[in-house]
Amino acid sequence: MAVQAMVLLLLVTVILPRAALAAFSPDFSFFLACGANSSVSFPSDSPTRTFVSDAAYLSPVDAPAVSASSTPPSLYAAARADMSAFSYRLPYPASPDASSFLVLRLHFFPFLPSNSSQSVANISSSRFAVSVLDAYAVMSSFSPPATGGVKEFFIPRGALGGHFTITFVPDAGSSAFVNAVELFPAPPELLWNNTVTPVDPVGSNDLLRWKQYALETVYRLNVGGPKVTTEKDTLWRTWLSDGPYKYGAPGQSEVKSTSSPIIHDPSKGYSREVAPDVVYQTQRMGNYLRWTFPGEPDSRYLVRLHFCDYEVVSSVVGVGIVFDVDVGQGVASTDLMPNARATQSNEAFYMDYVARAPSAGAGNLKVSIGGGMLNGLEIMRLLPVDLRSRGSLTAKGIVIITLSAMFGIIVLAWVVVWAEQLMNRSRDGKTGGTEMVSTKLRISLTKIKAATDNFHECNLIGVGGFGNVYKGVLTDGTPVAVKRATHAPQLPEDVVVSLLTDGADETGLSVTELSDSKVNLPR
Known part of the structure; x- marks a missing residue:
């Protein structure tokens, strides 16, 4: 019996880490190299990604493709660009989980086209709007920076399948473009899967309504560590260093790290898809830690703080580290104890808060921790349904407004007829x-x-x-x-x-x- 128990223990020790490291495998995915004539692969990614031509999903089909005059990275050597609106229709299946989300990434790298006779002579000064599913205006009058960038969004998937539409509408006299598109389902544990704490002045917890919102990733930081590239993240995310956003002198915080394996407890909703091990392997500690982020005044944000205590103290010995957390304009958590969230050393966990940026001034969003630690930080802006687009309405918006107007006319006519009947009865009897x-x-x-x-x-x-x-x-x-x-x-x-x-x-x-x-x- 003792031998059998030992064998079982060895099997569990070997199998569980391999299962935990299993590659993320979505039920569908789109990786489009917009305007490119050939595919672009990233074999160093885990899982590997290959971006293919976008032509099969484009509308109108003759929207121009442009290529760079210089030699930027292969994914950004071409683009789909037009001075008129264009869109993509990407088919996706139904989902048994109506509250699940889709990950949408749009890649932008402005360049001078190689052929000056192309219909879009210069996309380096483009300005445009982007909407998805005819319901979410995710970008308005957007002009990509000269160094390029990736915009990431989480869009409610819903239970029904269909076509995921992405529409690019240029500002008047300008053009719209995109270099690459990514679309795939988010892991179910990634969003709204844990306790969410509203921070004043947000008000009460309105989780059901927030789940209907799209989210835009505006900051994703590896606290105390270097930049984390897509090759080290199973969802192909990039985590920047927190240095540019940290408040205070360098000596006010201590950077710690661990080489021990990071533990993720799936029963609590934690996995490597929430954040990779490398994020939890470094942290900042100090009596007062603070980060400041430019934000949109009066906008609401989902703020996620990642923690990993390298030395969880048993409750028999003591309570271990205890600290307070402030997010935005209010107190987020008081007397936060990691050992109440994690039962063993190097066990990762996170805390979610919804906060509102100040309505006055620059709308800066602040995160501060008193006498504690932090391993990672993410800030996502909540985007409610908005059927408006710059200068026009989406087709669905027009239908809804038309039907509403027709219903109002019918009700008004009914009231008039009914009132006239009552007047006739009163007058004639x-x-x-x-x-x-x-x-x-x-x-x-x-x-x-x-x-x-x-x-x-x-x-x-x-x-x-x-x-x-x-x-x-x-x-x-x-x-x-x-x-x-x-x-x-x-x-x-x-x-x-x-x-x-x-x-x-x-x-x-x-x-x-x-x-x-x-x-x-x-x-």
């Missing part, structure tokens, strides 16, 4: 030669419920835009029709009856007597 009864009745809610058998569905005689109409019989044998509105929380039991003649009692109930004639009830 007759409809089609038949006398109408307009006696004002003051009846309690209890009697109304008794007359309609508590608004039983068998007494339903009409459905209106603001409620259902029920027939009933009062205790004296008088038949009545009662409208019960569907939304009136200020009244008892959310019950209100609209005015069918001209009477209404203090409970908000109105009734009309039914004569032998047919009363025109709203339907």
Whole structure:
């Protein structure tokens, strides 16, 4: 038995690390080398990426391709560029997880085209907007820096599949371009998979609404360590050094590192897809750590702080390191204890906060830690649904506005007709030669419920835009029709009856007597 136990222990020790290091394998992916005539591979990536031609997904199909006059990196030697709008349609399958996200990366490297006769003579001064899924305006009047860059977004995937659309719209008199496009599903543990703490003045936790937002990665830092390139990240991310954003003199913080294996506990939602080991292998420690980031005034951000305690102290001996965290304009965590999150040394974990940048001034976002440590830091801006694009509306936006306008016209026409009928009844007291009864009745809610058998569905005689109409019989044998509105929380039991003649009692109930004639009830 002892031998079997030893063998099992050895198997677990060998197999688990290999499983944890298994390469990320999305169920679909697109890597497009825009405007290129041949594919571009990155064999040093893990997993390997190969960017292929974008022509099969382009609309219009004749959107110009341009090539660089110099020799930039191979992925940026060509681009798709136009002075008119162009888009990509990328098919993707349905997802069993309606709250999952897609990772979208757009690569930009402005250059002078090799052929001056090309329709876009110079993309180095381009300015344009980008929207996705006809719902998210992810970039507006954007002009890529001369050194190039990658814009990364996380887009809600939804349960249904379809076509992922990316639309580029140039500003007036300018052009739009893109060098490369990446699209693949994010690992399920990557976003909104852990406790999220709102930091004042954000207000209450609104996780369900935040999950419908897109996110834009604006900062991703390896704290205390060097730049981490795509080859060392299973999601092909780049982590910059935190030096340019750190506040204070160099001697105010201590950089520590470890060569021991980093532990990720999948039962807690942690994995190497959340952040690679190299990020957790370095950290800053100090009595007061602070970082400052330029932001968009009054914008909301998801701020993720990565931690890894190299010396977790047992609760039997002591509590270990304890510190406070401030994010944005408020207190994010007080008395944060790593050993309450990690049960062993070198176990990685992270904390998520939603904070708002100040509305006044430059909108700088600040992160500070008192008497603690930090290994990594990510800041993502929340982007709500926005059907507007610069100078125009998306097709879906036009449809929604048109339908809303039509619905408003129909409701207005119904109200006008109904009001005219009421005025005619009040003026003539007759409809089609038949006398109408307009006696004002003051009846309690209890009697109304008794007359309609508590608004039983068998007494339903009409459905209106603001409620259902029920027939009933009062205790004296008088038949009545009662409208019960569907939304009136200020009244008892959310019950209100609209005015069918001209009477209404203090409970908000109105009734009309039914004569032998047919009363025109709203339907």
